[in-house]
Amino acid sequence: MSTDVTAKAPAPTPPGKGGSGAGGGLLQLVLDGMRRNMRQYGMLIALGLIVVLFAVWTEGDLLLPRNVSNLVLQNSYILILAIGMMLVIIAGHIDLSVGSLTAFVGSIAAVFMVNNDIAWPLAVVLCLAIGAAAGAAQGFFIAYLGIPSFIVTLAGMLVFRGATEIFLEGQTLGPFPEGLQKVANGFLPEVGPETNYHNLTLLLGLALIAFVVLQEVRDRKRQKEFALEVPPANLFVLKLVALSAAVLVVTLLLASYKGAPIVLLILGALVVGFGYVMRNAVIGRHIYAIGGNLPAAKLSGVKDKKVTFLVFLNMGMLAALAGLVFAARFNAASPKAGLNFELEAIAASFIGGASMSGGVGTVLGAIIGGLVLGVLNNGMNLVGIGTDYQQVIKGLVLLAAVGFDVWNKRRVGS
């Protein structure tokens, strides 16, 4: 079915037609487009360079299918947190409690499943609800009582870390039920005939490409219908080819190992879902508005308190999800779990284009920022750089990324 769709997809814009435009103008157009979105492209290019650097340095080990798969699993919980953190930062706040909350929910999960034998799907739902409640509690203090988020979540950071230790009595608790482990560590099941690749992953990848291409083509058609300006055809085709190629490469890498990790699918769904909400949903717009100019948003009828509350509730739920994934991956809840996760998530958001003063940033940016850190971690581990130097390097990368942003803004602004 999916092959059928991919065959059709490029048809509406034959590449021959698109390419027949001004040959030299294409590069110009690409550069113009990049200049306009310097931040996002800049980080994307930086990510590409870091990947190439470590691929060469590790003599290709970085891009071994096994390692790519590992990279996704290793970073999944930080990426999940980064999505939520990006929303918090866009709204003009900060959340320091997510690392502790991650550990806290992990410990509760262990108490539920290990000590009390509660069925794991039920336990997962309960844990997410507890995370949401913890986030909501902090959100209540921030939104309705007007206590600065820095203070409230700093308190939360201490409270949840302490509560974790109380729950676990300083011990490590495990193992988790097999079902949950499979979700956190497992891969998609295999179907169909024996090929050298993981069939279902391949199919999913192709379906994703088809979906993206179709969506873009439909979008363009609608824009034309409304007589709105669209980017030139050759640039459009180039964008589609680049997008498809990127998806294809990752799909092939994953498919030649054990297939797509289930966590990757969860993460993908979160990125698409939150990306859509932030871009197209009314509440997403309201989050940008309150972060960009709170008094103006209030006077425009935005329910700022409710929006802030929901942003923190959401952060709590995502922290719970990250806590479950983390605990299940290591098959134990530990009092030291999630240490410094909040700082990684905050760094990922800022590397990915968030602004201290709020109102700016994208979900995709948070992912790119998280991947920059993730690839750095993974690559440095592979070449044997110690964790001491790793921290120094990551710190400098954060400084450089934001420094570039500040410099770029000043350049454009003056």
Next chain:
Amino acid sequence: MAGPVLEMRSIVKTFPGVKALSDVTLTVQQGEVHAICGENGAGKSTLMKVLSGVHPHGTYEGDILFEGDVCAFKDIRASEQQGIVIIHQELALVPYLSIAENIFLGNEHATRGFINWNDTLRHAAELLRRVGLDEHPETRVADIGVGKQQLVEIAKALSKKVKLLILDEPTAALNDEDSGKLLDLILDLKTQGITSIIISHKLNEIRRVADSVTIIRDGRSIETLDVSSEETTEDRIISGMVGRDLENRFPERTPHQPEEGVAPALEIRNWTVHHPIDQQRKVVDDVSIQVRRGEIVGIAGLMGAGRTELAMSVFGRTYGRHTGGTVLKDGKEIRTRTVPEAVAHGIAYVTEDRKHYGLNLIDNINRNISLSALDKVAKRGVVDEHDERQVSEGYRRSMNIKAPTVFEPVGKLSGGNQQKVVLSKWIFAGPDVLILDEPTRGIDVGAKYEIYTVIDRLAAEGKAVVFISSELPELLGMCDRIYTMAAGRLTGEFSRSEASQESLMRQMTKDKEVTR
């Protein structure tokens, strides 16, 4: 006159992609007050930044001669050492430091890095006397009004041994009384031998204090006029600024005929509001007003009269503590306790402070326009970006918002265009009643006319418009009826034919003196 103190010759300043100044020549005589006039974006502020070293020597072409010497300022400090001090539109004071600390900020009376407080306070008190500010030097700047803060800025300039004082729209945020005091001070400084350059939109001020006026248009100096000459009328200056004869400053308007037996679109009865912090103080005291469909009703008042406070407390209780009064829409009592409630009842409030309360400056035109009525372009909580863009493109054309696309950040637009975006935003919300608070503040003459036309059109479409303004000619030119307020109370109501600047001003100042 003792010859020119300052000459700027053929100044050209380009920014990437824009030529901000293409050929400006300015000659300021020793000891005069020289006004600079021009539409927003004409290049006045850029010119002053070139002069004061904000744009350092080498980033512009042309020569600056101060007291006969060619100057090459590399930063503001360098120009201040020569005695050129600029006071920006946005005051550069630190709110939580005292007046004295602010005056000597960066220029402290200190020995080996330790501040000598006695010297500081004594010298500050002396400077405050010179500018006629009756405040203790240790008072926090946050605790005094904008008018007094302006005086602190001038005291700060005096402390730097200023010879040439540049004031960028010094009265923009001041009420008439404070403006008057400030202008007197400028004249007083003139007698002490300090030359001033004053950038202003207010032509009556220019007539009052300036000796000559240079008009700048599209980055060029057009002409320098002698203000004392009979030919230099306000209309003459305006036509120089806009490059055309401005026959009418206001659109032709057919006065509204009140319909019999129809309830007013908006009626406010016995509205009382207390100050949010100082609970004893009544900021709005028992005010009742009404406005009908198709009518433009003005509210005149000096600063502190309670006009904005009245509007904002009606619009979703966004100001103060409301203690009494009711709002009626089309004769029925309504609740407007929150902004969404007020909007749902068809009330829109366009703020006087668009940068802080009206716009998300880092976001684009498109999203600013749609923000207050996102539901109109959304289905089940999801915004249809195509619909949204069509809407904003429509307003960009119909309101003549000058921007290449609707994806331009509003922070980059000029004041006039920003105001058009705020207006578009609220027109899109589809209100029956629009409360416009100083809709033409800080925007140039050409854009003002466009805004007036829009307001006129809204009234013609049957909307009720409440027009709050500090500029009396504007109220007289636009309104069917005008209320006056003073110290939180309603002090008068005038029909279009009864109202004159003098009669309004009398009511605007009346109650204030009684309560004192």
